[in-house]
Amino acid sequence: MSNRLKPLSHAAWEAQQARIVLSAAKRLDWRRWPLPQQVEYLFSLYGSLPVINAQLGDNSALAQFYRHCIHEQKEQQRTQCASLLRGLATKRTELLWRPELAPALAAVARWLPQRCRELTDWQPRSRNPFRQLESLVRHLFDHYGDIPAWVINSWTAGRLHDGLNIAELTVHLGRGGALRTFRGLPVPLSRKVEHHLRLAPAGYSFLHALRYAQLAARDQLAWLGPVLDSRLSRQLGRDDEFWLRVVDFFAATPMVDPYQLGPVCDWIHQKRAVGIKDEPAQPGFSLKGRSMSSVLTQTAQWHRELAQAPYRVPETTLTLDTTWVPLPVPDFSGGSKCPVRITQLRTYWNLLDEGRTLRHCVASYFDSCRRGRSAIFSLTLNGTRAVTLEVQANRTIVQARGLFNRRPNDEEGVWIRRWATENRLLVPKHLLGE
Known part of the structure; x- marks a missing residue:
């Protein structure tokens, strides 16, 4: 009897509400409504994410737009999102049918007050929703039409926080600002690197585009593949100039396999940040005075030691059975x-x-x-x-x-x-x- 009178936990109450809403949602087929009516229905909703997901469907477009445009957003952001979605609903656009574009459209709404053109003047010229998004971003924010293609492509690829704030960078460049003056850059840029950064291929992330520009400024674009195949394509730190000098070291050595760069960078990182065997980490380690032959020999030796010591445990909290949460990628x-x-x-x-x-x-x-x-x-x-x-x-x-x-x-x-x-x-x- 006492258990019946015990108040429900918040999680149990949300689950109960979700079941109630789900049974009601089965009688409400909002997907058949015209887009303007769907948008108005979206902004009439209120509740926790489990309840809204139960009402709209976990993977539905409206559920994703609720999550990114309404849930836990300030009043100003909700107002701007409502203005954007209502405007798009009146046009022949596929954007509102694609749930994966919800974060990008929320970012568009966030920066809508900084637009250089009005939404009412935009018309989609393609049925492809990703091209429509590119067209929309350029229309609203690209005043001079010279925002680099890789920046615009980051919107459609879902890379809005790819080492820097892509939406803020888009607005900065759209107003005619220089890349090197953008306050969110993780590393300083020279004029030469900035020039090549604007010319980076469209499908590149910011880090890949930066590596392209840095190598182009050094006349080392032939090394782009090996660089992007190494840890330099995954990390950008305060010692970035050191890693570029590692590339210089390879480029200055004739008859060396370019794809040895990746294993050598792994060995250098281990030596600088972790330490090898009983040696402590050497943050000041450099290649000055070393030959390519000795570097490759020590790299190969480290690889052999890793392969030949399968039972060596590098830290006290690590065991052979240590596991972790896998990424949600199927086998x-x-x-x-x-x-x-x-x-x-x-x-x-x-x-x-x-x-x-x-x-x-x-x-x-x-x-x-x-x-x-x-x-x-x-x-x-x-x-x-x-x-x-x-x-x-x-x-x-x-x-x-x-x-x-x-x-x-x-x-x-x-x-x-x-x-x-x-x-x-x-x-x-x-x-x-x-």
Whole structure:
């Protein structure tokens, strides 16, 4: 009897309300309404996310717009979102049918007061919603028509917080501001680097575009593939100039495999930030006075030590059974004559075994896995390990390495692309040698 009188917890109350709303929503088919009516219905709703998701459908467009445009937003932001969505609902646009574009349209609404043209003057010229979004952003914020293509593309790719605030950068550039004067830049830019940054390919993220510009300013664009295949395409820190000098070190050495850059950068990072064996970290480590031969020898030796010491535990809190929360990327199986498997590695022992088998340093990525920054996958052909893949939290495949850090062959590349396509993973062009 006492349990009946016990008040419900907030979570239990929300679940109860969600069930009530769900039963009512089955009798309300808002998807058949015209867009203006859907928008008005959206802004008439009020409640917690579980209740709204139950009423509208977890993956529906209106549920996502409620989450990004209304839920826990200040009154001014809700007003601006309402103005934008009502304006778009009166036009022949596909934007409001795509739930994945809700964050981008919320960002458009956030900066709507800074527009250089009126929304009423915009008309979509394509049925493709992503091209419509690009057109809308340029219409509202690109006064001079010279915002770099990679900045606009970041809106459609869902990279609005890609090392810097893309929406704020768009408004800054749209008013005629210089890239190097943008206050949100993580590193200073010279005029030469700024020039090349504006010319970076459209599909690049900010970091990839920055690497493109830095190498172009150094006349080292031939090294773009190896650089984007290394940790330089994933991290940007205060010691960025040091890592560019590592690229200079390679570029000045004849007859060296460019794709040794990635393993060498991993070895240098280990030496500077973590330490090797019993040596403490050496933050001041540099390549000054070192030969390429000695650097490659020490890098290879470190890789061999990682492969030959599978039971060595680098810290007291780490055991061979240590696991972590995997990234929400499904495993893959396919093939007939030669079965193919792509499986996420979930324990420290899995990483050690993968690195020992393929003779590379994947075991050094256990911390990134535990922190949720990356996930490591193993591609096997007919039960034999072939390629190790690193997928970052933004669903981008940033590394693909086989035995002794070789690049994937054509057959392996086909399966990697198929897996990526099925799971909507981004595959940079340089990764598979395109």
